[in-house]
Amino acid sequence: MKAEPALGAPFVFDQPCPIRDVLDRIGDQWSLLVLEALEHGLKRFNELLREIGDISKQMLSRTLRRLEQDGFVTRRVYPEVPPRVEYALTDLGRSFLVPMKVLVGWADDNHRTIVEARKHYDDQAGAS
Numbered sequence: 074m075k076a077e078p079a080l081g082a083p084f085v086f087d088q089p090c091p092i093r094d095v096l097d098r099i100g101d102q103w104s105l106l107v108l109e110a111l112e113h114g115l116k117r118f119n120e121l122l123r124e125i126g127d128i129s130k131q132m133l134s135r136t137l138r139r140l141e142q143d144g145f146v147t148r149r150v151y152p153e154v155p156p157r158v159e160y161a162l163t164d165l166g167r168s169f170l171v172p173m174k175v176l177v178g179w180a181d182d183n184h185r186t187i188v189e190a191r192k193h194y195d196d197q198a199g200a201s
Contacts, residue, residue: 098143103128103136105173108145108162112170115159145169 099105103125110116110124122133137160140146145166151157162170 095143098139099145099169101136103132104140104145105177107133107136107140108166108169108173109177111146111160111162111166115161117157117159121160140166 099108106125106128107121110121116124118133118137121137122128122130125133128136137146137148141148141160144163147161147163149159149161151159
């Protein structure tokens with residue numbers, strides 16, 4: 074039988090795993106690139122689009138919305154014609170750059186080893 078939460082209290086087990094919840098959001102294909110692109114200050118949408126390169130407008134828009142929803146990015150709209158929109162990192166977003174750079178550095182340092190391991194695995198799997 075499932076335990077009932079105290080009146081008005083959230084039931085902890087009804088929530089997603091906090092680690093997986095955060096890592097799923099920032100570990101997608103584009104979020105790290107967007108955060109890295111915003112590292113040095115404000116950027117407009119088209120600047121981000123050019124800097125990241127192979128991302129579609131729709132995917133950049135979706136990624137920025139999710140990063141804003143999670144508190145990593147702020148969005149400021151200026152009442153101009155056409156409207157000017159700027160994106161920037163929040164304190165949370167800037168604090169994430171530290172562990173992100175460690176992860177990116179580790180991936181860069183170990184990429185060759187990982188590629189060789191994949192090749193070895195594929196060679197072994199093909200031989201069986």
